[in-house]
Amino acid sequence: MKTIKYIIIFLLLQSLVFINILPTMADTKNGWPYYDGEITSKAAIIIDADSSKILFSYNQDERLYPASLAKIMTAIVVLDYVKGNYDTLVNFSYTAVTRDIDRNSVTIGASAGDQLSIKDCLYCLLLPSANDAANALAEYVAGSINDFALLMNEKAEMLGLKNTHFVNPSGLHDDEQYTTAYDMAKILQYAMKYPIFYQISSSISYRHAPIRRYKNPENSNNQVLNTNSIMVPGSGYYYNGITSGKTGHTKLAGYNLAASARKDGMNLICVLLGSAKDSIRYNETKSLFDFHFDNYKSLSIKNFDKRFDDSISNISIDDVNLIESLNITCDENAHITLPKNADENDVTSKISYQIDDPYNVYAIGNIQYYLKDEPVGKCTLEGRNFEDIEAIYTVYLNLSKALEETDVDEVSNVKTTTNQTNALIYRNSNGHLVISSTLMTVFIIIITSILIISIITFLYIRVLSNTNIQINKLLFRLRRRFKN
Numbered sequence: 001m002k003t004i005k006y007i008i009i010f011l012l013l014q015s016l017v018f019i020n021i022l023p024t025m026a027d028t029k030n031g032w033p034y035y036d037g038e039i040t041s042k043a044a045i046i047i048d049a050d051s052s053k054i055l056f057s058y059n060q061d062e063r064l065y066p067a068s069l070a071k072i073m074t075a076i077v078v079l080d081y082v083k084g085n086y087d088t089l090v091n092f093s094y095t096a097v098t099r100d101i102d103r104n105s106v107t108i109g110a111s112a113g114d115q116l117s118i119k120d121c122l123y124c125l126l127l128p129s130a131n132d133a134a135n136a137l138a139e140y141v142a143g144s145i146n147d148f149a150l151l152m153n154e155k156a157e158m159l160g161l162k163n164t165h166f167v168n169p170s171g172l173h174d175d176e177q178y179t180t181a182y183d184m185a186k187i188l189q190y191a192m193k194y195p196i197f198y199q200i201s202s203s204i205s206y207r208h209a210p211i212r213r214y215k216n217p218e219n220s221n222n223q224v225l226n227t228n229s230i231m232v233p234g235s236g237y238y239y240n241g242i243t244s245g246k247t248g249h250t251k252l253a254g255y256n257l258a259a260s261a262r263k264d265g266m267n268l269i270c271v272l273l274g275s276a277k278d279s280i281r282y283n284e285t286k287s288l289f290d291f292h293f294d295n296y297k298s299l300s301i302k303n304f305d306k307r308f309d310d311s312i313s314n315i316s317i318d319d320v321n322l323i324e325s326l327n328i329t330c331d332e333n334a335h336i337t338l339p340k341n342a343d344e345n346d347v348t349s350k351i352s353y354q355i356d357d358p359y360n361v362y363a364i365g366n367i368q369y370y371l372k373d374e375p376v377g378k379c380t381l382e383g384r385n386f387e388d389i390e391a392i393y394t395v396y397l398n399l400s401k402a403l404e405e406t407d408v409d410e411v412s413n414v415k416t417t418t419n420q421t422n423a424l425i426y427r428n429s430n431g432h433l434v435i436s437s438t439l440m441t442v443f444i445i446i447i448t449s450i451l452i453i454s455i456i457t458f459l460y461i462r463v464l465s466n467t468n469i470q471i472n473k474l475l476f477r478l479r480r481r482f483k484n
Contacts, residue, residue, distance in 0.1 A: 032374070033295035033339055037287050042254065042274025043181040046288050048298055049189050049260060049267035050335035051377035055292050060182040063163050064273045067248030068129045069184055069256050070152075070171030072191050074137065075125060077151050078118065079194050081141045086119035086196070096135035099145060100172045107132040109221065111212045120208035126200050126246060127226045131170040138169040145169060159186055173250045181271045188258045188269050192244060201244040204232055230259055230282050237282035239289060243267070249278075257281040261289050266298035266337075294340075301334040301369070301379045304344070329382050336369045336377030347371055356380065 035046075035056045043059040054060070082088065094112040101107060108130045110116075116124070116133075118140070124133035138148035145168060152166040161183040167174040179187075191197045200206075207223045214221040228247045229235040245259030255275040261268055270288050275281035302308050308330060336347065353365045362382040369377050 033291075035288060035291045037284075037291065039284060040276060040280055041272040041284055044270075044272050044284065044288065045181040045185050046268055046270045046292055047185050047189070048296070048335065048337040048377075049192060049269045050298055050333055051337045052189070053337040053376060054182075055268075055296060055337070056288060057181065061163055061180050062273075063178040063180055065173060065177065065250065065253035066164075066171050066179040066184065066273075067173075067250045067253035067256050068171040069179070069187075069246055069248040069258050070166055070169065070177065071125050071129060071134055071248075072184075072187050072246050072258065073152050073155060073166060074134055074148075074169040075122060075197060075200075076187070076191050076194075077148065077155055078122065078137050078141055079191075079196065080155070082118055086122070087117050089115045090118055090121050090136050090140045091115055092132065092136045093139055095145070096139055097132045099135055100168060100170060101131060101135075105131050105172070108208070108224065109211065109213045110136070114211045116209055116211070122196070123200055123203070123206040124208060124224055126197075127203060127206060127228075128224045129227060129247070130224070131172065134168075134170040156183070156187075159190060161186060171248055171250075173252050179273075181273050184258050184271045184273070185269050188244070188246075188260060188271070192260060192267075192269075198244050201226075201228075201246060202231055202242070228257075228259075229278075230257070230285065237279070237286070239286050241289070241293075247281075255281045257285055259285055261293075263293045264297070265300075266293065266296065268292055296337055297340050298335045298337050299344070301330055301336060301367075301377065302332060304336060304347075305330075305349070305367075305379075330367070330379035331382070334377065334379035338371055338376055342371060347376065351381075 039058050041058075042064055043062050045054065045057040045060045047054050092110040092112060092114040097107070097110050097112055097114075106129050108124050108128070110132045116136075118137070121133045121137050124130040125137065135145055138145045142148035142151055148169055149166050152169065153164075156164045156166070161179075164179040164183040164187075165176060167177040171177070203226060205223055205225050207217075210217045210219065210222055216222075226232060228245050229237040230239050230242055231245055232238055239259075239261060241261040241263045243260045243262050245257065248256035248258075253274065255278050256271075256273050257275070258269070258271045261270075268289060270285050272281045272284055275284065338344065338347070347369055348371075349367050349369045351365060351367055355363045356366060357363055357380060360380060360382070363380050364383045365381040366378050367381060368375060
C-alpha cells in the first residue's frame with residue numbers, strides 16, 4: 001500500500017508540474033503580455049497611436065453612447081475646415097445658445113449675438129465641454145447643426161469607422177448617436193495629427209474674450225477650466241505622461257474617457273466607455289497605461305529598418321534602368337510595436353504594392369512588419385525627387401514589376417524569420433535569458449514520457465498485485481485439497 005501511495009503522490013506532483021508549464025509555454029511562444037486586471041467599464045481598448053497595433057481590447061466593437069467624446073470629432077471637422085485660421089470670429093446665434101441647452105447643460109453662458117474667435121470656441125469646446133460653443137462652431141462650418149452632423153459622419157466614413165454615427169456636435173444623448181471603443185480610438189488618433197489639439201486638450205485653463213453676460217475681461221466667468229482630471233496635476237487622478245484627452249458623461253452613456261499618453265518614445269491611446277463612476281474611468285485608464293508602457297516598446301521604422309539608411313535607386317532588370325533617381329522613403333511617424341522582451345531580429349517584413357492612403361500622392365506601396373506572423377506595424381513607401389508628381393504613378397507600375405521579379409532579400413535585405421543563434425539557452429538583444437523552442441520541446445517530451453511511464457508502472461503494479469493475490473488463493477485451495 002505504501003508503494004501505491006508514493007506512486008500516486010509522484011503522479012500528482014508530475015501533473016502539477018506539467019499543468020504549470022503550459023501557460024509558460026504559451027507566453028513564451030506567443031510573446032505578447034496580456035493585461036488581466038479588472039475592467040468594469042462596458043468597453044475598453046488601448047492601441048499604439050503610431051503603429052495602430054491593438055494591445056488590449058474588451059468589447060471594442062460594442063455600440064455605445066459617446067456623450068461629449070463626440071466633441072473630438074467636432075474639433076476634427078472644424079480643424080479640417082479652418083486650416084489654421086483660428087482668429088476668425090464665430091457668431092453665436094439664438095439656435096446655438098438654445099438648442100439642446102437646458103439648466104443642466106454645460107455652457108459658457110453665451111447670448112445670441114456674442115462673438116468669439118475659433119480658437120476661443122475650441123478651448124470652450126474641449127476644456128469645460130461647452131455645448132453652446134459646439135453649436136456655434138457647427139453653424140459656422142456647415143450653416144446648421146444638422147448639416148454639420150452630416151460632415152461628422154462623412155469624416156467617420158473616410159476614417160473607415162463602421163460602428164459610429166453622429167446626430168449633433170455636442171454629444172448630448174440621442175438614441176441614433178453611437179460609437180465604439182475602437183472607433184473612438186481611431187478618432188482620437190486622427191485628432192492627434194493636429195498640434196493645436198494637443199495644445200488645447202492638455203491645457204489646465206484658458207481665458208477667452210469677454211461675452212455680453214461677462215463684459216469685464218477679468219471676470220472669472222470668462223476663464224474656462226479643464227474638467228478632465230487625468231490632465232490636471234494634483235487632482236488625484238493625474239497621469240504622468242498624459243498628452244491629450246476628453247471626457248464625456250450622460251446618464252445613459254455613463255462615464256467615458258479617451259486619452260493619450262507618451263513615455264519612452266511610445267504613444268498610447270486608451271478609450272473607456274460606460275464606466276459606472278467618475279473614478280473608475282480614471283483608475284482603469286491609468287492601470288492600462290501603466291501595464292502597457294511597462295511591457296511594450298515602440299520603434300521608429302526609419303531607425304529600425306536599416307534599408308532606409310540608403311535610398312533604393314536606379315533599380316534595373318537585365319541592365320535596363322527602370323527608374324531614374326528614385327528616392328524611396330517612408331513615413332517619419334511610422335512605428336512597429338513589440339513586447340519589451342521580444343528579439344528584434346525576429347521581425348520580418350513583406351512589401352505590398354497596394355496603396356492604402358489614396359490621398360498620399362507620393363505613395364507607391366507599403367511594407368508590413370511581422371513578429372512571428374503577428375502584424376506589428378507598417379509604413380507607406382513614398383517616392384521623392386520628382387519634378388512631376390503624376391509621374392509617380394508610372395514609376396509605381398515599374399517598381400512593382402521590378403520588386404516582383406527581383407529577390408526581395410537582394411533588393412532590400414529583408415530580415416528572415418530564422419533566429420540568429422542556435423544556442424539552446426541564450427540572451428536576446430535586450431539581455432533577457434531565452435530558452436529555445438527546441439530545448440522547450442525536449443523538456444516537454446521528457447516530462448510527458450515520465451508521466452506516461454509513471455501511469456503505466458502504476459497500472460502494472462496494480463495488475464501484478466491482483467495477479468499475485470489470485471495465485472496465492474489458488475495455491476491455498478490446492479494445498480487444502482491435497483491434505484484432504
